[in-house]
Amino acid sequence: MADRTSVTAGPRRPQRYLPLQILLGFMVIYFLVPFWWVIVNSSKDAPGLFSGGNTLWFSDQIDYLGNLRQLFTYDGGIYLRWILNSTLYALAGGIGATILSVMAGYGFAKYRFAARRFSFAVVLGALMVPATALVIPTFIMFSRLGLTNTVWAVILPSLLNPFGVYLMHVYARDAVPDELLDAARVDGAGEVRTFLQIALPMMRPAVVTVLLLSAVASWNNYFLPLAMLSDNRLFPVTVGLGLWQGIASANNTGTTSLWSLIILGSLVSVLPLIIAFFSLQRHWRGGLSVGGLR
Amino acid sequence: MTLLTEKRAPRAHKETHKIRGKVHLREHLMGWLFVGPFGVVFLAFLIAPLLYALYLSLFQKKLIGGTSFVLFDNYVKAFTDPSFLSGAWFVIRFSLVAIPLQIVIALAMALILDAVTSLFARFSRLIIFLPYAIPTVIGAVMWGFLYSKGFGPLTDIFGLFGADAPDFLSSNLIFYGLLNVVTWQWVGYYMIILYAALQGVDPTLYEAARMDGAGRWQIALRIKIPLIAPALILILVFSLIGTLQFFNEPQILRYLAAGTIGSDFTPNMYAYQQAFSLANFNYGSAISFALGGIVFICVYAFLFFTRKRRSFL
Known part of the structure; x- marks a missing residue:
C-alpha cells in the first residue's frame, strides 16, 4: 500500500511490467514485418527476387544503388x-x-x-x-x-x-x-x-x-x-x-x-x-x- | 448533434456587445468573414456534388430515347441488383468483424502504453503508429507481396512444418487477408487517439480508486474505459464510415488476386466501375447515394444505441 501511494504521489516513476513489454515486443514485430520485407527485398536484383526462399533475408547481392538508379x-x-x-x-x-x-x-x-x-x-x-x-x-x-x-x-x-x-x-x-x-x-x-x-x-x-x-x-x-x-x-x-x-x-x-x-x-x-x-x-x-x- | 448545447461559462464580452446594435452587426459580419471561405468550398465540393449526384441518380440513359427521368428506378434496380447487394453485405459483415477487432487491439495497446512507461514502450508506440503514415495503397501493395506465393515468406515458413501455406488471396481467405491489412493500417491511429485521451485523465482519480481498494484491472475497466468513451465512440464512427466505403485495399489486391476480387466486390468498387469503366454515371451515382444512405443509417443506429454515453457530436 505504502509503495503504491508513493508511485502516484510523486512524479510518475517508470513502470515496467515484463509480460506486457513482451506482448508489446510481439506487436512491434508484427507492425514491422511489411517494412522489413520491403527493405530486404528492395536490395535484391531481379534474379535474387525470383529465386525463391530467403524472402525475409538479404541475398548475396545487395544493390540498393543500382535499383535506385533504375527506379x-x-x-x-x-x-x-x-x-x-x-x-x-x-x-x-x-x-x-x-x-x-x-x-x-x-x-x-x-x-x-x-x-x-x-x-x-x-x-x-x-x-x-x-x-x-x-x-x-x-x-x-x-x-x-x-x-x-x-x-x-x-x-x-x-x-x-x-x-x-x-x-x-x-x-x-x-x-x-x-x-x-x-x-x-x-x-x-x-x-x-x-x-x-x-x-x-x-x-x-x-x-x-x-x-x-x-x-x-x-x-x-x-x-x-x-x-x-x-x-x-x-x-x-x-x-x-x-x-x-x-x-x-x-x-x-x-x-x-x-x-x-x-x-x-x-x-x-x-x-x-x-x-x-x-x-x-x-x-x-x-x-x-x-x-x-x- | 448536441455538441452545441454543452454548458458554457457566462461570457463576459456578450454584455459589451449589447451596448449598440452596430457592434452586433459587426459580429455577424466578422463571423461570416471567417467562416465564409470554408463555406464556399463546402458548398462547391460537398453540397453541390451531393445534390448533383442525387439529381443524376434520378435519370437513366438508354440507347434508344436518350436520357429520361425515372424517379427512383435506379434505386429499385440497385437494391435488387445482386452485385450491389453482395457488395453491401460484404462491407457490413466486414465492418462487424474488423471494427471491434481493431478497437479492442487499439484499446488494449493504449491501456498498456498508459501503464508501462519504459523507453521500449515509447518506441513501441511509434512503431505501432507507423502504418498510419503509409498510404493505404502502399500498405495493400506490401501485404500483397507478403501474401503472394512467389515473393512472400508464408510458403517457406509453413514449409518448415511440412504444411501448405494458406493463400490469403484465395476466395476462401481473402476476408482474413483484407482484415489483416486494415488492422495493421489503422490500429496505430486509433491507439494514438485513445492514448491521448487516457493521458488527459486526471491521475488523482486512479489514486482515489486505489484508496477504495480497486485493482489495476478494475481501474482500467471501471474508470479508464468509461472516461475515454467519447473518444471510443468517435473512432468507432470514423472506422464505420471508412470501412463501409472500402475501396483502396481490395482495388489494389485484385491485381494479385485475379478472380477472387471482382469489380463489384464492394459497393464503392461497383460504383467506380459503373461510372468510370462503363460511363454509366446515373447508375454509379445511385449506387454511391445508396451506399451513403447505408452509411447514414448505420452511423445513426450506432449513435442511437450509444446515446446514453456522452457523445462527441
Whole structure:
C-alpha cells in the first residue's frame, strides 16, 4: 500500500511490467514485418527476387544503388514526377485545407453570427458523408468545366476538411479565452489583427495537427486522383504504383524488373511522411490530445 | 448533434456587445468573414456534388430515347441488383468483424502504453503508429507481396512444418487477408487517439480508486474505459464510415488476386466501375447515394444505441 501511494504521489516513476513489454515486443514485430520485407527485398536484383526462399533475408547481392538508379530513370524518370506530384498535392491541399479550417473553426467558436448553430450542425453532419460518394458528381462537374485531368481536379476537392473545422472549433473554444480577445479589442486591435497575433499563436498545436492530418489525407488519396486523372504524368505516387502493380500482374513474364521497381518504389514513397511524422511528433501529439476528443 | 448545447461559462464580452446594435452587426459580419471561405468550398465540393449526384441518380440513359427521368428506378434496380447487394453485405459483415477487432487491439495497446512507461514502450508506440503514415495503397501493395506465393515468406515458413501455406488471396481467405491489412493500417491511429485521451485523465482519480481498494484491472475497466468513451465512440464512427466505403485495399489486391476480387466486390468498387469503366454515371451515382444512405443509417443506429454515453457530436 505504502509503495503504491508513493508511485502516484510523486512524479510518475517508470513502470515496467515484463509480460506486457513482451506482448508489446510481439506487436512491434508484427507492425514491422511489411517494412522489413520491403527493405530486404528492395536490395535484391531481379534474379535474387525470383529465386525463391530467403524472402525475409538479404541475398548475396545487395544493390540498393543500382535499383535506385533504375527506379529514378525508368520511363523517363516518371517515378520522381509522381513523388513531386504527391508533394504538390499534399502541400497545396494540406495548407489550403488548414487555412480554411483554422479560420472557420475560430469563426464558429468566437463569433455569435446568424445561422451559426445551423451551419455548424451541417458541417458536423458532413463528417458522415462518404467522401468517395462525392467523387462521381465532382468528376462530371469538373469535366464540364474542363478541369479533369489537371492538378486542380485533385487539389480543389482536398481543400474540404470538415473534421479540421471541428477540431479547430473545439480547440479555439477551450484554449483561447474570450477575455484576452476582448482586451486586445479594447486596446484598439482590429478583428483580423486579434486573430493573427493573439489567437493564432495560442492555437498552434491544433494548427500543426490539422496541417499534418490534411497533408496525410492528400498524400494518401487514391480514389479521387484515380478517377480524375488520365495522364500518368499527373499521377500521385499512390496511383502510379497502383498502375505499375496492374501492369506487372497482367503480364507475369518479362516484367520482372517492374516488380523490383514497385518494391523499392513503395519503400521510397513512405519515407517522406515517416520523416515528417517523427520530426513533428512533439507538435501533433499535443494537438491530438487537446483536439477535444473528450 | 448536441455538441452545441454543452454548458458554457457566462461570457463576459456578450454584455459589451449589447451596448449598440452596430457592434452586433459587426459580429455577424466578422463571423461570416471567417467562416465564409470554408463555406464556399463546402458548398462547391460537398453540397453541390451531393445534390448533383442525387439529381443524376434520378435519370437513366438508354440507347434508344436518350436520357429520361425515372424517379427512383435506379434505386429499385440497385437494391435488387445482386452485385450491389453482395457488395453491401460484404462491407457490413466486414465492418462487424474488423471494427471491434481493431478497437479492442487499439484499446488494449493504449491501456498498456498508459501503464508501462519504459523507453521500449515509447518506441513501441511509434512503431505501432507507423502504418498510419503509409498510404493505404502502399500498405495493400506490401501485404500483397507478403501474401503472394512467389515473393512472400508464408510458403517457406509453413514449409518448415511440412504444411501448405494458406493463400490469403484465395476466395476462401481473402476476408482474413483484407482484415489483416486494415488492422495493421489503422490500429496505430486509433491507439494514438485513445492514448491521448487516457493521458488527459486526471491521475488523482486512479489514486482515489486505489484508496477504495480497486485493482489495476478494475481501474482500467471501471474508470479508464468509461472516461475515454467519447473518444471510443468517435473512432468507432470514423472506422464505420471508412470501412463501409472500402475501396483502396481490395482495388489494389485484385491485381494479385485475379478472380477472387471482382469489380463489384464492394459497393464503392461497383460504383467506380459503373461510372468510370462503363460511363454509366446515373447508375454509379445511385449506387454511391445508396451506399451513403447505408452509411447514414448505420452511423445513426450506432449513435442511437450509444446515446446514453456522452457523445462527441
